[in-house]
Amino acid sequence: MPTKRTEIRNLxxxxxxxxxxxxxxxxxxxxxxxxKHGSAKAxxxxxxxxxxxxxxxxxxxxTKVDVPIVERKDGQVISISGTTVQLMDMETYDTFxxxxxxxxxxxxxxxxxxxxxxxxxxxxxxx
Numbered sequence: 001m002p003t004k005r006t007e008i009r010n011l012x013x014x015x016x017x018x019x020x021x022x023x024x025x026x027x028x029x030x031x032x033x034x035x036k037h038g039s040a041k042a043x044x045x046x047x048x049x050x051x052x053x054x055x056x057x058x059x060x061x062x063t064k065v066d067v068p069i070v071e072r073k074d075g076q077v078i079s080i081s082g083t084t085v086q087l088m089d090m091e092t093y094d095t096f097x098x099x100x101x102x103x104x105x106x107x108x109x110x111x112x113x114x115x116x117x118x119x120x121x122x123x124x125x126x127x
Contacts, residue, residue, distance in 0.1 A: 009061040023068035
C-alpha cells in the first residue's frame with residue numbers, strides 16, 4: 001500500500017490522510033491547546049476520496065498516521081460501456097477500467113479523448 005507515516009501535527013486542511021483504511025482529504029482540522037496533564041489534541045474531519053463518506057478522528061497531535069500518496073495522471077478513454085470506462089495511462093500504456101457513478105462526468109467523456117484521473121492505494125477515479 002503506497003503510504004507514508006507522519007505525525008498529525010504535520011498535517012493541515014487540504015492534506016490527505018488514511019481513515020478506516022480509506023484515503024481521505026482533510027476538510028476541517030482543529031487543534032486544542034495542551035492541558036495541564038495532557039498533550040494537544042487534533043479534531044480532524046475528512047471526506048473519502050473514492051466513497052465520499054465523511055469521517056472524524058480525535059487524537060493527540062503526536063500520533064503517527066498513514067498518509068496516502070495521491071497521484072494525478074492523464075489517460076485516454078478507450079471505451080465507455082454503461083458506467084464503466086476503460087482508460088489507458090498515457091505514460092505506461094496500461095489499460096484498466098474505472099466505474100463512474102456521477103452521470104455528469106460520464107456525459108463529458110468521449111472515446112479517444114484524454115482525461116485526468118486520480119490514483120491512491122490501488123484505487124482509481126476520474127476527476
